[in-house]
Amino acid sequence: MTDESRTKPILVFAYGNPSRGDDALGPAMYELIEEQQQKAGLFTDVALLTDFQLQIEHATDLQQRQQVIFIDASLTASPPYEFHPVLPEQDLSYTTHAMSPGAVLYVYQQINRQPPPPAYMLSIRGYAFRLGEPISRRARAHLQAAFEFLMRGQVLNPE
Amino acid sequence: MTDQLETAQHPERLKRVVIEPLTRVEGHGKVTLLLDDANHIKQARLHIVEFRGFEKFVQGRPYWELPVLVQRLCGICPVSHHLVAAKATDMLVGATQITPAAEKIRRLMHYGQTLQSHALHFFHLCSPDLLFGFDDEVRHRNIIGVIEDHPEIAKQGVLLRKYGQEVIRVTAGKRVHGTGAIPGGVNKSISTDERDYLLKDIDQIIAWSQGSVELIKRIFSDQFDYHMAFATIDSNMMSMIRNDGAFEIYHGGLRAKDPNGQTIFDHVDCNTYEQYLREGVKSWSYMKFPFIHSLGSENGWYRVGPLARVNNCDFFTTPLAEQARKAFRDAGQGRPVQASLAYHWARLIELLHCAEAIKDLLFDDDLLSDDLLVKGDMQARGIGVLEAPRGTLIHDYRINADGLVEKANLIVSTTNNNQAMNESIRQVANHYLDGKQLTEPLLNQIEVAIRAYDPCLSCATHALGKMPLEVQLLNSEGELVDRLQKRADGAIGIPADRENSG
Numbered sequence: 001m002t003d004e005s006r007t008k009p010i011l012v013f014a015y016g017n018p019s020r021g022d023d024a025l026g027p028a029m030y031e032l033i034e035e036q037q038q039k040a041g042l043f044t045d046v047a048l049l050t051d052f053q054l055q056i057e058h059a060t061d062l063q064q065r066q067q068v069i070f071i072d073a074s075l076t077a078s079p080p081y082e083f084h085p086v087l088p089e090q091d092l093s094y095t096t097h098a099m100s101p102g103a104v105l106y107v108y109q110q111i112n113r114q115p116p117p118p119a120y121m122l123s124i125r126g127y128a129f130r131l132g133e134p135i136s137r138r139a140r141a142h143l144q145a146a147f148e149f150l151m152r153g154q155v156l157n158p159e
Numbered sequence: 160m161t162d163q164l165e166t167a168q169h170p171e172r173l174k175r176v177v178i179e180p181l182t183r184v185e186g187h188g189k190v191t192l193l194l195d196d197a198n199h200i201k202q203a204r205l206h207i208v209e210f211r212g213f214e215k216f217v218q219g220r221p222y223w224e225l226p227v228l229v230q231r232l233c234g235i236c237p238v239s240h241h242l243v244a245a246k247a248t249d250m251l252v253g254a255t256q257i258t259p260a261a262e263k264i265r266r267l268m269h270y271g272q273t274l275q276s277h278a279l280h281f282f283h284l285c286s287p288d289l290l291f292g293f294d295d296e297v298r299h300r301n302i303i304g305v306i307e308d309h310p311e312i313a314k315q316g317v318l319l320r321k322y323g324q325e326v327i328r329v330t331a332g333k334r335v336h337g338t339g340a341i342p343g344g345v346n347k348s349i350s351t352d353e354r355d356y357l358l359k360d361i362d363q364i365i366a367w368s369q370g371s372v373e374l375i376k377r378i379f380s381d382q383f384d385y386h387m388a389f390a391t392i393d394s395n396m397m398s399m400i401r402n403d404g405a406f407e408i409y410h411g412g413l414r415a416k417d418p419n420g421q422t423i424f425d426h427v428d429c430n431t432y433e434q435y436l437r438e439g440v441k442s443w444s445y446m447k448f449p450f451i452h453s454l455g456s457e458n459g460w461y462r463v464g465p466l467a468r469v470n471n472c473d474f475f476t477t478p479l480a481e482q483a484r485k486a487f488r489d490a491g492q493g494r495p496v497q498a499s500l501a502y503h504w505a506r507l508i509e510l511l512h513c514a515e516a517i518k519d520l521l522f523d524d525d526l527l528s529d530d531l532l533v534k535g536d537m538q539a540r541g542i543g544v545l546e547a548p549r550g551t552l553i554h555d556y557r558i559n560a561d562g563l564v565e566k567a568n569l570i571v572s573t574t575n576n577n578q579a580m581n582e583s584i585r586q587v588a589n590h591y592l593d594g595k596q597l598t599e600p601l602l603n604q605i606e607v608a609i610r611a612y613d614p615c616l617s618c619a620t621h622a623l624g625k626m627p628l629e630v631q632l633l634n635s636e637g638e639l640v641d642r643l644q645k646r647a648d649g650a651i652g653i654p655a656d657r658e659n660s661g
Contacts (some may be wrong), residue, residue, distance in 0.1 A: 018336075019216070019231035051335050052234025056283055057275075057321040098234075111314045131232070132216045 008047035010156060011061060011117075014071035015051050021133035022126025025073040025143050026050065028135060029124070032147050033156075043156050053098035059108040065117040069155060070101040071146075073139070074123035080142035081149065086119040120155065122146060190584060190605055203588040204443060205581050205609065214567040222251050222541070222558050226340050229554070232569075235615050237335065238272035238327055239547035240554075245340035246410075246543030247554045250430075253535025254343035260528035261344035266409050267520045268330035268339060269545070273408065274364075274513040275323025276548035277465075277506045280613045281371060282316025285503055289378050312374070315367045319510075322364050326517060329353045344532035354521055361518045365479070368511040372483045375504045379490075387490070390499035390583040390608035393418035394460065395451060396467035397575070399546045400426065404473030406480075406512065408546035414471050415451055415461060420495045423451060429544035432553060438570065448578050449570060460578035463550030464612065465505035470495040477519070480512035499583050502611040537562075547572050549613050573614045583608040 012033060016026035030050045036042040049061060054070075062068055070086065088109045089102035099107075101121055108116040124146045126139045135143065150156050191204050213232055220228060225244040230237035242265055249257060257265075324334060331337025332347060339345050379386045400414040401407035412426035413435065427435055438447040439456045450459035461467070470491070475481040487504055490496055496505075520526065543554045550572030557566040587608045 017231055017234055019228075049334070052237065055279065055320070056317045057324055059317060060321050107313075107317065110310065111317055131212045 008045055009066040010046045011049065011065045011068045012046055012071065013049045013068065015053055016073050017052050019132060021128040021130050022073050022136055022139040023129045024135050025124045025126055025139055026071050028143055029071050029147060046156055054101060054104050055099060056107055058104050059111060062108050062116055068117050068119040069122060070119065071122045073126035075126060077123035077125045079125040080145035081122060081124045083120060083122050086121045088116060192588060203585045205584055213569045217564050217567045220564050222248055222556065222562050222564060223342055225556065227338055230336060233615060236276060236547055238268060239545065239552055241337065242269055242340055243543040243545045243552050243554045245342065246545060247541035247556050248342035251538050251541035251558060252342045253538055254533045255535060257344050257533055258530045259525045260348060261531050263520055263523055263525050264330050264345045264349060265340055267517060268327055269409050270513040270517045271323045271326025271330065273548045274510055275320045277510040278316055278319035278323060281503060281507055282313065285610055289503065319364060319367055322360060326357060329357060343534050346531065348529055348531060349526040351527065354526060358521050361521065365514045365518060368514040369479055372507045372511050375507045376486060379504055386500045387498045390587050390611065391497050392499065392579065392582045392586055393497055394462045394579055395423060396470050396495060397461045397463055397551060398468040398471045399551065400472060406468060406472035406475045416471055416495065418497065430542045432544065446577050447574055449575050462579040463572055463575040464502065465509050466502045468546060469505040469508055475512050477512050477515035479515055480508055483508045483511060499608055499611045549573060549615055550575050576612050576614065580609055580612050580614065
């Protein structure tokens with residue numbers, strides 16, 4: 001049983017709940033990138049993963065990657081999005097069953113006894129997160145801006 | 160079982176402490192404590208932002224979408240919602256008996272879900288409390304602390320969780336948003352490659368699970384009296400049970416026992432749950448308070464989940480879990496074990512059972528069969544019940560002639576435990592906080608009591624930057640007297656806006 005995505009050097013982990021308003025920004029970005037892979041043949045080095053939220057076992061998905069991009073909705077990012085490096089951190093935020101990207105990197109580091117791959121966070125500004133609501137108009141515009149950033153930049157197209 | 164401390168005589172004259180939101184439990188919760196001038200607890204309540212909106216979310220949707228759609232209700236237990244909705248839609252399509260292959264594939268998925276959920280809860284959310292003590296330094300008291308001090312335990316937790324997720328991926332077709340269970344059966348069988356892939360690690364998974372049971376037993380025994388007393392309440396307990404009394408989490412009847420272990424009802428057809436259970440409301444909470452109808456709301460509340468299931472069952476079908484159950488039972492000294500912290504012990508016995516049951520199923524050739532689907536005459540109402548990791552989960556749908564959902568009723572595990580969680584925090588408030596100066600470790604004890612139930616308080620909205628912990632002290636006029644904040648980095652301090660305002 002092979003899993004081709006395991007061998008790709010870049011991991012994009014876009015997460016959120018597709019049925020909770022702007023929390024769907026992560027999964028929506030997943031779909032946009034997947035569409036480019038399938039229809040345009042782009043991003044061939046990119047493995048795509050999604051989930052409702054980050055958890056400890058996701059540290060195992062970082063193995064053998066050269067670069068990791070986390071993508072999530074954010075209530076605090078400057079619109080339309082923020083993009084910045086993520087470092088392993090003892091993130092002691094008491095954030096329920098969910099973990100932050102930095103905490104996942106830290107778990108990776110601790111269980112593997114080696115530094116995690118370089119990682120970045122793409123935080124797309126969202127506004128409303130109610131169950132059953134679609135992505136808001138403003139957030140959808142931010143999603144498009146963030147997607148264009150990924151398309152034109154070197155993040156997913158390293159030399 | 161008492162309403163003592165639920166409602167104070169003169170709340171307007173009391174100080175109010177708010178712990179909001181709760182930490183390391185899913186979603187948003189809030190505890191309010193009303194204190195008199197001598198810091199004596201006069202009222203303690205757990206408020207939860209309820210799952211309301213669930214029913215509205217599914218109304219008007221076609222029934223065949225339900226098993227996929229309801230996964231989005233909760234990012235923590237999507238597989239439980241997936242499977243229970245599939246069971247309800249079995250009834251809608253008249254599939255009174257699904258094929259052996261379909262049932263076993265669903266069971267495998269359910270064991271995988273329960274295994275990964277229990278692994279996360281113990282190794283990530285609760286082991287810090289149990290390994291370091293409730294009054295450990297806050298910065299140390301989380302999974303990072305466990306990794307540093309007990310690297311092998313932490314690694315096992317990650318890999319147990321990962322294995323459960325792999326079982327889900329194989330059976331549901333995808334890691335998340337799976338489509339495996341459909342009305343009347345499942346849409347894929349297991350290939351021999353997939354079976355062999357899962358078999359490869361199962362002995363290690365069983366060994367680690369067995370080790371976790373030994374660990375919790377040792378932790379419990381080290382301070383036996385304390386663990387048996389902390390947040391302990393006498394309660395009824397309700398769970399699913401197999402026809403012969405064996406532990407059962409996928410399909411069976413309902414059993415309820417009173418605090419002394421005497422039967423209240425047994426082998427109740429899940430489709431008749433409404434005859435046995437009622438949902439009460441209270442003016443101060445959005446979440447309902449279910450109770451056993453024959454006992455009334457005052458005495459009929461109950462607990463569900465691992466503690467209830469392990470107490471209620473007559474035996475486990477797998478040898479290692481059964482051996483562990485006997486040791487657990489002995490701790491009760493002839494009564495059901497009522498200690499709230501024993502939830503952790505029971506949870507790990509279930510973890511071990513799930514690992515053993517996964518292995519048994521993987522040797523069952525029915526998993527490879529293509530006989531996956533049955534259908535019968537359409538019905539207007541479909542009820543699904545199963546034991547989710549956190550307890551009994553009920554989905555009840557009525558559809559119209561076009562197959563669209565007209566009405567839905569969902570009773571989720573955490574709602575079943577609502578009154579019990581309130582009772583537990585009152586016990587803690589009474590025994591550990593009353594008359595003392597409030598400090599973070601003391602407040603953490605309340606959270607420890609709630610975390611024992613592994614409540615799933617809301618669903619998977621998790622946008623960054625939302626979750627500090629704030630404690631507010633209000634006077635009898637409702638004015639803010641003081642507040643304390645647990646920041647995102649775990650530090651305790653004064654909120655920045657207060658510092659700025661001098």
